[in-house]
Amino acid sequence: MTSEELLQIAEEANADREASDFEVNVCVALGCLSQHSDKLKDTLTAEAAAASPRTGKRCHVRGTGCMGLCAAGPLVRVGSAADAGAQTLYAGVREGDVKALIESLGGKPVERLTAHLDQYFRGQIPIVLENSGYIDPEKIDEYIGRDGYQALIKALTEMSPQTVIEQISKSGLRGRGGGGYPTGLKWSTVAKAVGAQKYVICNADEGDPGAFMDRSVLESDPQRVIEGMAIAGYAVGASKGYIYVRAEYPLAVTRMTSSLRDARRRGLLGNNICGTTFAFDIEIRLGAGAFVCGEETALIASIEGLRGQPRPRPPYPAVSGLWGSPTLINNVETFANVAPIIRKGAEWYASIGTEKSKGTKVFALTGKITNTGLVEIPMGMPLREIIFGIGGGVPNGRKFKAVQTGGPSGGCIPEEHLDLPISYEALIDVGSMMGSGGMIVMDDTSCMVNVARFFMEFCMTESCGKCIPCRAGTAQMYQLLTKICDGKASHADLDLLIDLCDVVKNTSLCGLGMTAPNPVLSTLRYFKHEYMEHIDHQHCRAGVCACGSKPLSELSQAEVPA
Amino acid sequence: MSAPVDVKTLVIDGVNVSGSAGQTVLEVARENNISIPTLCHLDGLSEVGACRMCLVEVKNSPKLFPSCVLKVEEGMEVTTASDRLKHYRQTILELFFAERNHICSVCVANGHCELQSTAQSQGLTHVRLPYRNPKLDVDASHERFVLDHNRCILCTRCVRVCAEIEGAHVWDIMGRGIDSMLIADLHQPWGESSCTRCGKCVQVCPTGALSEKSKFGAEHPKHPEFLPYLNMMREGQ
Amino acid sequence: MNLAPPPLPSDDKRWKIVNGTMRRHGFARHALIETLHTVQSSFGFLDDVAIRFVAQSLHVPLSQAFGVATFYNHFSLKPAGKHTCTICLGTACYIKGADRLMAEAEKRLKIKAGHTTPDGNISLMTARCVGACGRAPVILEDSELLGLVEPGVMLEQLERWAAHD
Numbered sequence A: 001m002t003s004e005e006l007l008q009i010a011e012e013a014n015a016d017r018e019a020s021d022f023e024v025n026v027c028v029a030l031g032c033l034s035q036h037s038d039k040l041k042d043t044l045t046a047e048a049a050a051a052s053p054r055t056g057k058r059c060h061v062r063g064t065g066c067m068g069l070c071a072a073g074p075l076v077r078v079g080s081a082a083d084a085g086a087q088t089l090y091a092g093v094r095e096g097d098v099k100a101l102i103e104s105l106g107g108k109p110v111e112r113l114t115a116h117l118d119q120y121f122r123g124q125i126p127i128v129l130e131n132s133g134y135i136d137p138e139k140i141d142e143y144i145g146r147d148g149y150q151a152l153i154k155a156l157t158e159m160s161p162q163t164v165i166e167q168i169s170k171s172g173l174r175g176r177g178g179g180g181y182p183t184g185l186k187w188s189t190v191a192k193a194v195g196a197q198k199y200v201i202c203n204a205d206e207g208d209p210g211a212f213m214d215r216s217v218l219e220s221d222p223q224r225v226i227e228g229m230a231i232a233g234y235a236v237g238a239s240k241g242y243i244y245v246r247a248e249y250p251l252a253v254t255r256m257t258s259s260l261r262d263a264r265r266r267g268l269l270g271n272n273i274c275g276t277t278f279a280f281d282i283e284i285r286l287g288a289g290a291f292v293c294g295e296e297t298a299l300i301a302s303i304e305g306l307r308g309q310p311r312p313r314p315p316y317p318a319v320s321g322l323w324g325s326p327t328l329i330n331n332v333e334t335f336a337n338v339a340p341i342i343r344k345g346a347e348w349y350a351s352i353g354t355e356k357s358k359g360t361k362v363f364a365l366t367g368k369i370t371n372t373g374l375v376e377i378p379m380g381m382p383l384r385e386i387i388f389g390i391g392g393g394v395p396n397g398r399k400f401k402a403v404q405t406g407g408p409s410g411g412c413i414p415e416e417h418l419d420l421p422i423s424y425e426a427l428i429d430v431g432s433m434m435g436s437g438g439m440i441v442m443d444d445t446s447c448m449v450n451v452a453r454f455f456m457e458f459c460m461t462e463s464c465g466k467c468i469p470c471r472a473g474t475a476q477m478y479q480l481l482t483k484i485c486d487g488k489a490s491h492a493d494l495d496l497l498i499d500l501c502d503v504v505k506n507t508s509l510c511g512l513g514m515t516a517p518n519p520v521l522s523t524l525r526y527f528k529h530e531y532m533e534h535i536d537h538q539h540c541r542a543g544v545c546a547c548g549s550k551p552l553s554e555l556s557q558a559e560v561p562a
Numbered sequence B: 001m002s003a004p005v006d007v008k009t010l011v012i013d014g015v016n017v018s019g020s021a022g023q024t025v026l027e028v029a030r031e032n033n034i035s036i037p038t039l040c041h042l043d044g045l046s047e048v049g050a051c052r053m054c055l056v057e058v059k060n061s062p063k064l065f066p067s068c069v070l071k072v073e074e075g076m077e078v079t080t081a082s083d084r085l086k087h088y089r090q091t092i093l094e095l096f097f098a099e100r101n102h103i104c105s106v107c108v109a110n111g112h113c114e115l116q117s118t119a120q121s122q123g124l125t126h127v128r129l130p131y132r133n134p135k136l137d138v139d140a141s142h143e144r145f146v147l148d149h150n151r152c153i154l155c156t157r158c159v160r161v162c163a164e165i166e167g168a169h170v171w172d173i174m175g176r177g178i179d180s181m182l183i184a185d186l187h188q189p190w191g192e193s194s195c196t197r198c199g200k201c202v203q204v205c206p207t208g209a210l211s212e213k214s215k216f217g218a219e220h221p222k223h224p225e226f227l228p229y230l231n232m233m234r235e236g237q
Numbered sequence C: 001m002n003l004a005p006p007p008l009p010s011d012d013k014r015w016k017i018v019n020g021t022m023r024r025h026g027f028a029r030h031a032l033i034e035t036l037h038t039v040q041s042s043f044g045f046l047d048d049v050a051i052r053f054v055a056q057s058l059h060v061p062l063s064q065a066f067g068v069a070t071f072y073n074h075f076s077l078k079p080a081g082k083h084t085c086t087i088c089l090g091t092a093c094y095i096k097g098a099d100r101l102m103a104e105a106e107k108r109l110k111i112k113a114g115h116t117t118p119d120g121n122i123s124l125m126t127a128r129c130v131g132a133c134g135r136a137p138v139i140l141e142d143s144e145l146l147g148l149v150e151p152g153v154m155l156e157q158l159e160r161w162a163a164h165d
């Protein structure tokens, strides 16, 4: 395939698109699918076909990827095919609404279904999600129609591997899998490493329970990830890639499998890609339910068919990874940023975000928040704007208590830090971390000790068991936290807990153990009074814990915690 | 004169030492009579870096490194003993003791146990953590040996010696996290497994988890030091 | 060591599917997890016969294969019940009250999570996020995903399953 051929496909795809007068886009990603949006799409298709002879207008019904606002599903976006930006978004569409919806095409939108969500979209900048909800993820040509694979062709025909890496470095892109390691630097290490065979691995294990950005990208825009991996393969000199997807995401696996086939058929994977000598192909490997396999050395062990146990680094995978070969591992979202950077240039990307954290980040906004779903915001946006602006704040008149980021490795951020502009460093400063992008809002019905215990239980059951601090330390900390929740702990227990946090954090073999104490440390930092209430007064202010919640009014005045 | 390029000079605990590229900090330290406690390491076996006893500080890094896998580098400055390391090592030992059921006075390995001797050398006097005391099996199905899970610290020396030296790979670990457990073949009784009865695993076990039947305490010295000789002999062949 | 591949454990056609996975990977050792996935999806669980067959075919030591099979949550060594109710206990679902769903289900079925009712009808399982957090709390009834679940809705389904025994 040459760039002319690519343009031709793009033109045909777009001509196809514009041949219809209207289009009806139905979200068939997991969230809406769970509300039978696939059947809804069939009904819409039948209704549109029936209406066509009457109205003389052609209407195309398309199944698309995630439109962001999963809680309001099923979502349908309709309007003129020529102007996707001016379409109307409908929420909570049922079979019974189909007739009205099709009839309204070209006329006034159906008011009762219209999602009034200007606030939700205000301030969002879709880069990773730019195609999500606009294309049929199973049609490679629709991706090409939206500038897909231009970046790969540009890289292969106009750029040396070195220039590709320079562009990625200059863009300031950092790893979206949690650590925030500069992507360009990682690529250049792998490029420089000696080895006849090198590998590119896409980490799609998305272990953070409460995050679904990667799933959404894989389901909604799979070609984007493939293109990013191929560009990376070219840049570092690898001919073979793996996508490691968790088994809990069957739909993502199916979509990815068929997308790989389509890319091969179009000559965008395989030998002599775009008429050059570059060869690259990708295989899928299934995870099997182990959080620790998101850690890069454990992931490699798992691809090798072994127990997913990490090993000490160095050596880093960039030097000695899969089967001892230099291996590049990046997260799904990291790869999804690659094509736009190559296409539009590093300067454009670096103009978005803060000094050290460039570009956008996708967050999965969930918990006690009005608008749950996926949001993509520029780095540097204050947390308050995400939660109270885009997210619409805490529902049911309850009071905001904390927002949890970084998953089991992260922490809880209280109200006082909500004006914090989001960046890798800022989140670490307040005792949390960026993580993969889970953002869980809690109100005053959540007990922070209980939340810390929840994460510790998670780490305990997900510990691989190889090193002693993580294996036995998480179990001991879990017991201590349970004791506190049950109102049976002493101050000595709390001291012991704090000591264990320090030991486990500093002596564990891999990131799981090193960060397992974080939820405890961050809740201790901001909500120590809740710990003390459990210990001194057997009181859980949220009324969640087993020690019960003796109403504060029953405590003598001297006892009332500050 | 051409300087041999693969010699690295470094400082361990203030002493100038040298080692060759590819050597670990632990090896070089021991060559220079600097002792670092270890449990999962055994000369002659691959390294796993799991017991964390050998952690050391490296100047200009906030992270600690397991010296059994850390390769020497030119100009490195290593500290193997500090108050911080001492506290970490003691707490890790506590975690080991409290994980299962280690009561030295009633253990077959009393007096010949590396967990016990390491605790002594590290100055551990009591365990602050509650013993978990899981009720675990004792497998006495083998005609010569016994496996007592209550004394196992999951160092995987037995797994490695069986796979790497004996070539039988009878042992492995099942489950994960706190539920990890040593198994023979498909989680079968040891006596019914494909065990070659060589006894190497018993020799390398640092505690009383693997022992010879009918031997107790003083009668039960182990000889894990046979491995380097074995490897040397093999290489010489 | 016996290098000839072992015979199929029985003439059950599903072994051919398992063998197919291994052949596709050239009977390489690293195909272990992929092959166990095939066994899990074809048979619903892994028993000793299956693990032994796969291990011998791929020349993986038995204990290593067993170690792998028990490391990953996705593989189970016991057959599941006729129906499975999976409750997501990921963070988003937990904050939205998944623990209450779990308590109700345990009370109704009189079993703990991870177990199957004595009559083999219903298994109660947990998941750590199925990626539908936007609709938390989430449960899977067999493989059908349900979002924004109230305890009552879940209990009704459990009753229906129990009645269809």
Ligand SMILES: Cc1cc2nc3c(=O)[nH]c(=O)nc-3n(C[C@H](O)[C@H](O)[C@H](O)COP(=O)(O)O)c2cc1C
Binding pocket: A174, A175, A176, A177, A178, A179, A180, A181, A203, A204, A205, A206, A207, A208, A291, A292, A293, A294, A295, A296, A297, A329, A330, A331, A332, A334, A436, A510, A511, A512
């Ligand atoms: C316990 C643990 C779990 C992890 N889980 C994930 C994950 O689910 N997805 C991911 O992309 N990275 C995960 N990581 C980070 C990876 O180890 C690795 O840093 C990342 O995939 C690198 O990609 P990036 O540079 O593009 O972020 C995890 C790390 C640890 C320690």
Ligand code: FES
Binding pocket: B037, B038, B039, B040, B041, B048, B049, B050, B051, B052, B053, B054, B055, B066, B067, B068, B069
């Ligand atoms: S001896 Fe180095 S970690 Fe065990």
Ligand code: FES
Binding pocket: A209, A210, A211, C088, C089, C090, C091, C092, C093, C094, C128, C129, C130, C131, C132, C133, C134, C136, C137, C138
């Ligand atoms: S936390 Fe339940 S689906 Fe993500």
